[in-house]
Amino acid sequence: MDDSARPLLFVTGASSGIGQALAARFYQDGYHLALVARRTSELEAWATARGLDAARFRIYGADVADVDSIVAAGTACIAQQGLPDVVIANAGISIGMDSAERRDLDVMARTFATNNLGLAATFHPFVAAMAARGSGRLVGIGSVAAIRGLPGHGAYCASKAGVVAYCESLRGEMRASGVKVVTLCPGYVDTPLTQGNRYGMPFLLQPEAFADRAFRAIEAGISYRVIPWQMGVVAKLMRMLPNPLFDRVFQGRGRKRREE
Known part of the structure; x- marks a missing residue:
């Protein structure tokens, strides 16, 4: 493929887990990459180890929790590589919390x-430009944890429910522009984010398997998808459970680890 004809992916949280697997999958399909992470040295080591063509990727150091930092990374990407075809707001954190603990309110804020x-700041530099061009895909990474609140997961569940609602709002705003907004809700994926979990993780996927299914959904412009589909069924059943039954089912379930 002529390098000038290659599409461009901008992805946050690319130094590990889902973000890194998505970057590899899009690269495999011929994309240029704009790789964003706080730990740029890890990204550089990964790109070298995989033998990525230096002409097909750039690395941007940014912290998505710092609005000016991630907006600057997006602006730099447009200036140096052009307007992306796909933007994946993947960077995220998952930490257990207890509202009775004052310091856990700071965890929730973070x-x-x-x-x-x-996520919104990741999209910001690209929204108007994509709309003017009349094409593009803005991809938000949610979670099946958005479906129902789980004990000890208040911050994470609430934040991922917010991702789903925000992307739905943005999808309506972008509908007439030709820009697709895609919401992906992973089930359990074997990444550093889940490896410390103290409970069973049904239908656990390897990051590469998730990335392959996610790539197909993004390319198709699917508005919302749970991956794997089996977790989508589980999530719908959970949503249908009456509150008293749901509470009994999850009573005593292992909680997400809090910060030490």
């Missing part, structure tokens, strides 16, 4: 700053 404000 979770919202990263998972919600950080």
Whole structure:
């Protein structure tokens, strides 16, 4: 493929887990990459280890919880590589919380700053330009944890429910522009984010398997998808459970680890 004809992916949280797997999958399909993470040295090591063509990627250091930082990364991407075809707001954190603990309120604030404000700030530099061009895909990474609140997961569940609602709002705003807004809700994926979980994780996927299914959904412009589909069924059943039954089912379930 002629390099000038290659589409461009901008993805946050690219130094590990889902973000890195998505970057690899899009690269495999011929995309140029704009890779964003706080840990740029890890990204550089990964790109070198995989033998990525230096002409096909750039690395941008940014913290999505810092609005000016991530907006600057998006602006730099447009200046240096052009307007992306796909933007994936993937960066996120997941930390257990207990509202009885004062310091956990700070954890909640940090979770919202990263998972919600950080997502909107990731999209910000590209929204108007994509609308003017009449094409593009803005992809928000939610979670099946958005479907129902789980004990000890208040910050994460609330933030991911916010991702789903925000992307739905943005989708309506962008509908006439030709820009697609895609919401992907992973189930359990074997990444550093989940490896410390103290409970069963049904239908656990490897990051590469998730990335392959996500790539197809993004390319098709699917508005909303749970991956894997089995977790989508589980999530719908959970949503249908009456509150008293739901509460009994999850009573005593292991909680997400809090910060030490």
